[in-house]
Amino acid sequence: MTLLVNGCSFSYGDELPDHEKERYSTHLGKLLNLDVINKAWPGSSNERIWRTTKKELFNNKSITKCLILWSDFARVENVHLESSMVQHAAKEMQMNNKLYGKDKKFIMNDPFFQFSPSRLTSMPWRMLKDQYEDYYSNIYNSETGICKTFNYIDDIWETCKLLNIDFYQGWFHQGNTYTMKKTFSDFNTNAKGTRLEPVKEYVDVIINKLTGNQRIGFDKATMSFNEFTENNNLDKMPEGHPGPEAHKEYAKYLYDNFMR
Numbered sequence: 001m002t003l004l005v006n007g008c009s010f011s012y013g014d015e016l017p018d019h020e021k022e023r024y025s026t027h028l029g030k031l032l033n034l035d036v037i038n039k040a041w042p043g044s045s046n047e048r049i050w051r052t053t054k055k056e057l058f059n060n061k062s063i064t065k066c067l068i069l070w071s072d073f074a075r076v077e078n079v080h081l082e083s084s085m086v087q088h089a090a091k092e093m094q095m096n097n098k099l100y101g102k103d104k105k106f107i108m109n110d111p112f113f114q115f116s117p118s119r120l121t122s123m124p125w126r127m128l129k130d131q132y133e134d135y136y137s138n139i140y141n142s143e144t145g146i147c148k149t150f151n152y153i154d155d156i157w158e159t160c161k162l163l164n165i166d167f168y169q170g171w172f173h174q175g176n177t178y179t180m181k182k183t184f185s186d187f188n189t190n191a192k193g194t195r196l197e198p199v200k201e202y203v204d205v206i207i208n209k210l211t212g213n214q215r216i217g218f219d220k221a222t223m224s225f226n227e228f229t230e231n232n233n234l235d236k237m238p239e240g241h242p243g244p245e246a247h248k249e250y251a252k253y254l255y256d257n258f259m260r
Contacts (some may be wrong), residue, residue: 001034001035001062001064002035002036002037002060002062002063002064002066003025003028003029003032003034003035003036003063003065003066003067003157003249004037004038004039004053004054004056004057004060004063004064004065004066004067005020005025005028005036005038005039005066005067005068006038006039006040006041006042006049006052006056006066006067006068007040007044007049007068007069007070007071007172007229008040008041008042008049008067008069008071008072008075008172009040009041009042009044009241010040010049010069010172010173010225010226010241010242011023011024011025011038011040011069011172011225012038012040012041012042013025013040013247014042014237014239014241015237015238015239015241015243016241016243016244016247017025017244020038022244022247022248023038023247024225024247024248024250024251024254025038025040025067025251026038026251027247027248027251027252028067028251028254028255028259031091031251031252031255032255032259034064034065035054035062037060037063038226039053039056039230041114043075043077043114043116044071044075044114045071045076045077045114045115045116045142046070046071046073046075046145046148046149046152047076047077047148048077048112048114048168049068049071049152049153050155052153052155053066053155053156053246054155054156054159055066057156057160057163057165060157061163063163063166064165065166065167065168065259066156066160066165066166066167066168067168067169067172067254067259068155068156068168068169068170069169069170069171069172069216069224069225070149070169070170070171070172070176071172072116072145072173072175072176073142073143073145073146073148073149073176073179074116074117074136074140074145075114075115075116076114076115076116076135076140077112077114077115078112078113078115079111079184080113080128084087115128115132117136119130120132120133126207142182142183143183143196143199144177145179146179146180146183146203147199147202147203150202150203150206150207153169153210153214154204154206154209155257156169157169157209157210157214166213166259167213167214168213168214168216168254168258168259169213169214169216170214170215170216170217170218170222170224171216171217171224171225172217172224172225172226173216173217173224173225173226173227174217174223174224174226174227176216176217176224177218177219177224177234179215180203182239184196189210212258213258213259216258222257223253225242225246225250226242228246228249228253229242229243229246229250230248232246234246235247
């Protein structure tokens with residue numbers, strides 16, 4: 001029997017000295033006495049998390065539990081034929097991240113490239129900075145990111161029900177909750193009027209389907225991984241990811257409150 005875990009850098013174990021042994025999914029697997037498949041990848045968009053989860057759910061018949069910590073709404077993925085140029089530019093980077101191979105090329109484990117607003121000033125993402133600044137300024141909006149993510153949530157939820165797999169999910173960071181509150185605030189509702197109503201109704205229908213095990217970090221009763229780390233004064237790594245003790249303690253939190 002197997003636990004499938006997916007997410008972004010928080011679930012990957014970015015910055016941990018030994019991410020495969022020290023990340024929360026490994027600790028959680030031991031508590032549950034389950035094998036673990038961790039498909040998380042730093043910088044993942046929710047689209048990547050969704051499609052890689054779907055593929056694993058249908059291809060691996062041993063999966064009995066699935067846990068996803070969804071990423072930032074604003075992260076997107078696209079295919080770029082300039083990938084060789086982007087990889088070449090990554091040679092300028094220091095080799096302190098496991099995402100860089102021995103040849104100093106940025107590792108892309110599939111044709112898709114993940115983008116987010118916070119990454120556009122650093123290499124190798126800076127190679128396409130102008131294009132994506134235009135996208136985030138003129139095309140993307142929070143309503144799009146929220147609706148697409150809840151599409152993915154609903155689809156994974158229905159897939160797990162179909163396959164008789166226990167589904168658990170939540171946010172990696174409380175910023176998602178803040179974004180939702182801001183997007184559907186009274187101010188926005190008054191400013192955008194009836195245009196915002198069908199968007200909120202669409203999201204609410206999906207939220208109302210979810211149980212407590214699928215609302216981790218959604219409200220004050222539960223905590224996202226980042227929120228748990230901060231509220232318990234657990235150490236973070238230099239770039240802000242939870243440290244080894246935070247991963248170990250968050251595994252206990254998930255086990256005791258949702259998955260026991």
